[in-house]
Amino acid sequence: MDAPANIASVRYYRFLPYWAVLQTDLRQTTRNWVWRVWVLASIAAAALYLTNRFTMHSQAQIVQSTNKIVARLLEWTALGTVTLVVAFCSGAIASERGTLADSVLCRGISRFQYFSAKLHARLIAVLGTYLFLTLTVIGVAGFAFPGLVTWSGCAAALGSLGAILGAIVCFAVTISALCGSTVLSVSLLWVGLYTLGFALTFLPASYLTPDRLIDAAPSILQGLYDSRELYRTMGYAAIAGGAASLVGLIGFARTDV
Numbered sequence: 001m002d003a004p005a006n007i008a009s010v011r012y013y014r015f016l017p018y019w020a021v022l023q024t025d026l027r028q029t030t031r032n033w034v035w036r037v038w039v040l041a042s043i044a045a046a047a048l049y050l051t052n053r054f055t056m057h058s059q060a061q062i063v064q065s066t067n068k069i070v071a072r073l074l075e076w077t078a079l080g081t082v083t084l085v086v087a088f089c090s091g092a093i094a095s096e097r098g099t100l101a102d103s104v105l106c107r108g109i110s111r112f113q114y115f116s117a118k119l120h121a122r123l124i125a126v127l128g129t130y131l132f133l134t135l136t137v138i139g140v141a142g143f144a145f146p147g148l149v150t151w152s153g154c155a156a157a158l159g160s161l162g163a164i165l166g167a168i169v170c171f172a173v174t175i176s177a178l179c180g181s182t183v184l185s186v187s188l189l190w191v192g193l194y195t196l197g198f199a200l201t202f203l204p205a206s207y208l209t210p211d212r213l214i215d216a217a218p219s220i221l222q223g224l225y226d227s228r229e230l231y232r233t234m235g236y237a238a239i240a241g242g243a244a245s246l247v248g249l250i251g252f253a254r255t256d257v
Contacts, residue, residue, distance in 0.1 A: 017109035017110075017113050017114075017117075018109070018113040018114075018116060018117045019117075020109075020117075021109065021113070021114055021117035021118065021121075022117040022120055022121050025092075025117065025118060025121035025122070025125075026121050026124065026125060029121075029125045032088065034084055034087045034088040035084075035088055035125065035129070037084060038081065038084040038085070038088065038129070039129060039133070041084075042081070042133050043133070045076060046073055046133075046136075046137045046140075049069075049072070049073060049076075050069070050073075050137075050140060050141060068218050069141050070137065070138055070141050070149060070217075070221055071214075071217035071218040071221060073134075073137050073141070074134065074157065074161065074214065074217050075214050075217065081130065081165065082165070082168060082193075085126055085165065085168060085169065085172070086168070086172055086186055086189050086190060086193075087186060088122070088125075088126070088172075089122045089126065089168075089169050089172035089173055089176065090172045090175065090176050090182055090185035090186045090189055091176060091182040091185070092118045092119075092121075092122050092172070092173045092176045092177075093115070093118055093173065093176045093177045093252070094176040094177075094179050094180065094181055094182045094184075094185045095176075095182050111249075111252055111253045112249060112253065115173075115177055115248065115249050115252045115253075116249070118173060118177075119169075119170065119173045119245060119248075122169050122172075122173055123166060123169050123170075126165060126166075126169050127162055127165065127166060127169075130161075130162060130165060131158065131162065134158055135158075138154055149221045149222065150221070150222060150223035152223050153220050153221040153222055153223040153224075153225070154221060156220050156223075156225055156227070156230050157217055157220045157221055159230070159234060160208075160213055160220075160230050160233050160234055160237075161213065163233070163234040163237035163238060164210050164213075164233075164237050166237065166238075166241055167237040167238070167240045167241035167244070168193070169241070170240075170241035170242070170244045170245045170248075171189060171192065171193075171240075171241070171244045172185070172189055173245070173248060174244045174245060174247055174248030174251075175188050175189050175192075175248075177248045177249075177251060177252040177255070178248065178251045178252065178255060197210065197211070206229070207229075207232075207233075208229045208230065208232070208233045209233075213233065
């Protein structure tokens with residue numbers, strides 16, 4: 001009669017499956033070849049460019065300001081990073097289609113938690129790597145070259161580019177959840193990004209589109225920017241990313257795996 005009293009109470013942690021998938025995906029990030037290529041290529045390109053600029057500055061006496069050097073590096077980072085981020089995030093769910101139903105969704109995790117964990121893991125991996133690389137480059141460039149860079153300008157430039165990058169990650173994971181293969185996800189995402197980028201060129205000059213943001217990077221790094229325009233750009237990026245995530249969540253909940 002006393003046996004039920006000795007049975008330990010079982011606690012149910014609602015978000016435990018979410019944390020398990022999130023941690024597993026983050027641990028696998030360092031073993032992903034696309035992530036490794038991104039990091040190594042970014043470090044090599046930044047090192048070669050900074051070495052070339054420093055040589056010209058010290059030997060040829062060609063003075064170059066930090067804001068222009070960092071702006072050029074941010075431009076290259078934006079172009080190269082987007083390419084590898086698309087490949088890295090487009091396979092978040094599509095690459096697991098064959099074993100997803102048997103190995104994951106049958107073990108007590110909802111599709112909502114699985115999609116959210118994958119999305120948040122890719123956001124943390126991409127934005128964390130992006131901030132680490134760019135802050136390192138800014139620190140090295142600021143130490144080696146005469147400074148025309150302000151802390152507020154760096155925060156504004158990195159924040160606005162990070163918001164756009166975060167929206168791209170949301171689009172990539174959403175398409176990955178709705179498509180059956182990684183190749184199809186990458187193809188559709190690139191078509192969508194090019195189409196969206198072309199459409200944004202027709203906006204009035206007062207709107208700070210991604211290409212205009214990169215062109216204005218040298219001035220932004222000096223602290224010469226309109227904060228309202230930057231906040232509006234980051235707000236639109238957050239809305240676009242949130243809407244894409246919602247579409248992906250609803251679509252993934254109704255898609256067979």
